[in-house]
Amino acid sequence: MRKIKGKSLMTAAEIDLVLTRMAAEIVEKLGPEEAFAVIGIRRRGVPLARRLCRRIEAAVKRPVPLGILDITLYRDDLTAIGNRPMLRETLIDFDIDNRSLVLVDDVLYTGRTIRSALDGLVDLGRPRRVQLAVLVDRGHRELPIQADYVGKTVQTEEDETVEVRLEEEDGEERVVLLGKTQPAAGTRKARGAKSPGRGGGA
């Protein structure tokens, strides 16, 4: 596993603490509701959603459905010429009609990923309401979207990258801020223009 340098934003312990707090907030708001579910946005939204779900289930003492949403087909940059982003399956094996949903992603940035995710959800049914939970909100929104549950808000420059590294995906656990000269790790390569899946979360 390649270690990446950069300014540390969150340690493993902090991530754990923040998720516990977010789960508590979600339970407080949605707990009384009969039917609500958690949906992780591929990729790093999925392990976060899974962890939140486990904490929520422990608190409400009943199973809470967990879904996985792949937003690739709904991206607004597909008309461009070039490589297609890798497509993965959307796995939501419950009916979302009239259910409250908590969408989970790692970083909230331009808001475009969330717009794509909302489009995707609408094609799957008519949820009662959709809320958004993110581990990091780094600002620079390009659409009028904001999160209902935020792990940590950080001030960033546009050309910086926020990297969320999770045990399940990356073999390590932390959040770092990469400057413009530092290369991002793995598939989350910052490549100039902001768009979903690029530039360290959208």
Place this chain on the structure above:
Amino acid sequence: MASLSQKDLLSIEQLSVDDIGLVLDTAEALREVSARAVKKVPALRGKTVINLFFEPSTRTRSSFELAEKRLSADILNFSASSSSVTKGETLLDTARNLEAMAPDIIVIRHASAGAPHLLGTECRSSVVNAGDGMHEHPTQALLDALTVRSMKGRLEGLKLAIIGDISHSRVARSDTLLFHKMGAEVWVCGPPTLIPADFHLLGARVTGFMEEAIEGADVVMMLRLQNERQNEAFIPSTREYFNLYGLSRERMRGARKNAIVMHPGPMNRGVEIESEVADADYSVILDQVANGVATRMAVLYLLSGNSGLKPGRESR
């Protein structure tokens, strides 16, 4: 990021093992779309796909159309009867006229082998071969592979027996190339008059005896026998053909225990396949149809960023 290495999908021959894996994985992810209440995603919104069918084909054409609609593409349909091809216009004239409509993808079915190559060389659009003469039918082979992989969990090490009129079958060529590439053991079987020269060089074992082909097979794929073959002296009669090469329950006993039966359709019940076999629970013929849509969606999705790339002329 994921893409096919070429601008066009002309043949299985041009695809690498990774390319094939990518198409199958993508198709698998897309199968979910067809199970939804709203069977539509916006991935090809704003893209134009032209279906250029010079040969009648209800199945392949509706499968492509459904795939295009589920991806929200704009669709234009041309068939030989409605287009000006019948009035002496050449394929290239037609292609240039269509090109003026700036399509992103052209899906072509043509009776002449190599027609999609000609189109791909001359057009900026991505060209998808939906069957050219006796050459190839790559999306059929891909959907067959998806079907087998879903049923068997793998392709490598399986024994596939393709039985029937190998000579005139583009499906036999594409399937042989694909399954051989993916590490399966491919057998083709048919009357010697219907096995083309040097077919073994494509990666298949060749036999005239059905028992040998089916022995221990995991997958038995039956091909359609055109009635004309009788008049062209390839076979004495369809009755004798069924006796030697028809798939019966009896013959299926030679195959592996949970072997599956496939057929690219349309079937000739009683000529190459017994009705009871076609409708048996080990027959996956209807799964093939369902997988056809997902596979074609995958191909269209993966090629949709490639139009305008340099035409992928093969070695010249």
Place this chain on the structure above:
Amino acid sequence: MDPSRKFDRVADVAIDDGRIVEIAPRIAQKGRREVDARGLAVLPGFIDMHVHLREPGREDAETIETGTAAAARGGFTAVACMPNTQPVNDSEAVTTYILKRAREVSKIAVYPIGAITRGSRGETLAEIGEMVRAGIVAISDDGHPVSDGQVMRRALEYSRLFNLPVIDHCEDEALAAGGVVHEGYWSTKLGLRGISPAAEEVQVARDAILARQTGARIHIAHLSTRKSLETVTRARREGGVNLTCEVTPHHLLLTDERVAAYDTHAKMNPPLRGRDDVDALVEGIASGAVDVIATDHAPHTLGDKMLEFDRAPFGVVGLETAVSLVCDRFVRPGVIGLGRLAELFSLNPARILNLERGTLTPGAWADITVLDLGRQTEVRAATFASRGRNTPFEGWSLCGGPAMTVVRGKVVWSA
């Protein structure tokens, strides 16, 4: 060099009034124009005995003017043109027309070949005697075989009256079965209908038997397989037949793999064959089993060629590449010598067509092909004199080729 009389040395050639008057080490100039051919090979004029000039009828593809200009550029001093024009050259009138046009526009000699049967339909004999009177040098239904054995037999019997060679395009059409490429791995892989080598071989065998029975002269056009060549060789070894054959440069140099990208510029009939057949033909030009190299120059418009492979017409051009290709691939590497080259391109075609050519003997017409074995060229169809651009050799770099073409003492082309 003149293989017709085993002459091979450095010498001057003196020409007066279109005829050779003297060949000797040093000849006084005596008011003649001097052409310096030092370091070059001076050979009897090359004859391409198998070309399609397309006129009359398809002047958009080629004309007698452009075709013969292409021939001159390719080092040929004479061509024999096949009768499959529109109308077919099956009558005195068409023969006369071709010869008249040739006198008007051609700088090289043009020898028409008449049809064997009316309209080359293979049914009834054309008026061969009248065409002979008008000037044909052979008969052929090229483009089609003479399928009916009885018609072929009659044609052979009749041709003896005029000592006329019968050139046969050997193809059993039922066996060829509408094929478009050689039957083998590539036809299977590309899904194109194959032409079995047997389609040619069966008819070559038939012709060998008929040649023996009738005593007539048969020349096999564009022979393309090992078995065909073996049949010809065996018949000749047994003796008592007048059987000759030609091969084309493309069958000597390309295999059926060349069609891999559905390139219609590699579609011709007979089709490009496999490696073993190509090897046999190359052995044949070296050993003498093959008599002639002829181009089967078959120009087509680009529009006609840019079709689906199975719909495009058969044929490639060859006049402007043949000699260079053979020099580069066979003469320079030593597969054949210059003497053999002159036999294949000059002496033997002249002999088969009863032409008083193919020699540099004093008194003969001064038809001369001068070769430069060091000359570098690149095949570029765009620069052809021929209207046909359908060459399978585009882009080939070649060393050696024609440097000058002399017809009746006149330099009609020089590099």
